[in-house]
Amino acid sequence: MKILLTGSTGYVGKLINAGLGHRWDITGASAHAIPDARNFQCNLADAEQVRQLSKQISPDVIIHAAGDKNLARCEANPAGAYLANVQTTINLAQSFPDTRTIYISSDYVFSGDRGSYREDDALGPVTVYGRTKACAELAGLTLNPQFCVLRLSALYDEKATFLRFLRESLTRGEAVNCFEDAFYSPTYFGDFLIVLQHLVENPVLGRRIYHACGQRISRYFFAKLFARAANLESSLIQQGSRITENAPFIFADISLENTLTCESLDVSVGRHQEYLSFLGLTR
Ligand SMILES: NC(=O)c1ccc[n+]([C@@H]2O[C@H](COP(=O)([O-])OP(=O)(O)OC[C@H]3O[C@@H](n4cnc5c(N)ncnc54)[C@H](OP(=O)(O)O)[C@@H]3O)[C@@H](O)[C@H]2O)c1
Structure with missing residues (x-):
């Protein structure tokens, strides 16, 4: 299976490459990647660069793990946060309109006052980071019918x-x-990879929003x-x-709470x- 992995140089991208690189044919793309046969250097916030990328590769699935998760930086520079989190998502959805895309999102799309948020709960972000992640989710779900969202809590390995x-x-x-x-509800990296593998390898699952999280x-x-x-x-x-x-x-x-995800993917987490x-x- 051919995968385009955005954010391949980041923490999440490296975990995916290390954990699932043996199963899939992964091509990476990120802003400062060193270009080679398996990696594109591409500013995904630039629509023209993403259009050019779409002419060079045709992946079966995109895993969109590029973005800015630095809460303080996003707060200080909302326009930069929008470019990194929202514009990159819009550009991918427009240049790869029929490609199944799994967007790595975050618990910060919720307000953080009551907890145990379900996959179908209403969003209520209160930080710039959370707002841009929520906006990216909505943009992707609107623009690409093959777009799905995988929300994580803080990842740990x-x-x-x-x-x-x-x-x-x-x-x-x-x-x-x-x-x-x-x-x-921190997410153990092994649980994240199990859920991601199911999403990539099972095209028709019926849901568009998933949670990978711990207790x-x-x-x-x-x-x-x-x-x-x-x-x-x-x-x-x-x-x-x-x-x-x-x-x-x-x-x-x-x-986060993950009952709907576990039921629909038939997985359990530890x-x-x-x-x-x-x-x-x-x-
Ligand atoms: N880590 C977590 O615990 C966690 C939890 C929940 C959700 N997430 C989400 O997962 C995503 C990745 O997180 P991470 O921990 O891997 O972050 P990270 O280590 O900071 O990596 C960010 C990645 O995004 C790339 N990137 C940023 N802006 C880009 C642009 N305009 N064009 C192309 N590439 C761009 C960076 O590329 P360069 O390095 O080449 O500049 C890098 O590869 C984020 O969107 C975050 O919201 C992470």
Whole structure:
């Protein structure tokens, strides 16, 4: 199967290449890729560059994982966020109008006040990042009948920034404050790849919006689980509050729920405790 993977140089793109590159014929495209037989350098926010790209390749499926996920940068530069997240999606939908496209989206399309958001819940983004991701979802779903959305919570593997920070701080004996009043549903990279593989390889599934996420958990308890699994000093993880520490982009409960996805793809996802035990042993 021929795949065009946008954002191939990014964190998500590299996970896809490493985990599923053996199954598919993947061609990458990103703004600063080093061009070679398998990679295009292409600013996807530039409609003409995307048109040229569409003349050079005809993929069976596009996985659109290019974008800007830096919340502070998006807030400071909404126009840049629009280009990276929305315009890239519009350009792909217009230049590849009949190509099945899987858009990697985010839990930030929801407001983050009540949590357990379902695939069919109404959107309510409150950050620039979230608004541009929501806008990209709607644009893609409108322009391309073969467009579907795969929303993730924070992805984690052994290289995840948060886990590396925890490991390094706890190894140095430094205490770490983690919010006990902020819930989310972090996505284990293996679960993400299972869901993505199903979406790519099963063209007709009947739904257009999917969630790949883990169980709802507080940031504090997630850190505790990792510290215990990695045999690090878990008493150094201390309870913090997103309210007293004034964390602007951390919400009370931005967790996703995935029952509709699991039922329609016939998959089940695992438990953070098992995954963190595995990652705790991986250095
Ligand atoms: N990581 C997560 O936990 C997570 C969770 C939920 C959703 N997502 C979504 O997944 C997507 C990718 O996230 P990531 O973690 O892989 O981010 P990342 O590491 O920052 O990578 C971003 C990728 O997008 C490419 N890109 C950005 N603007 C582009 C443009 N105008 N034209 C072409 N390529 C462009 C970058 O290319 P260059 O490096 O070549 O510039 C890079 O390959 C984002 O849209 C994000 O919303 C990520």
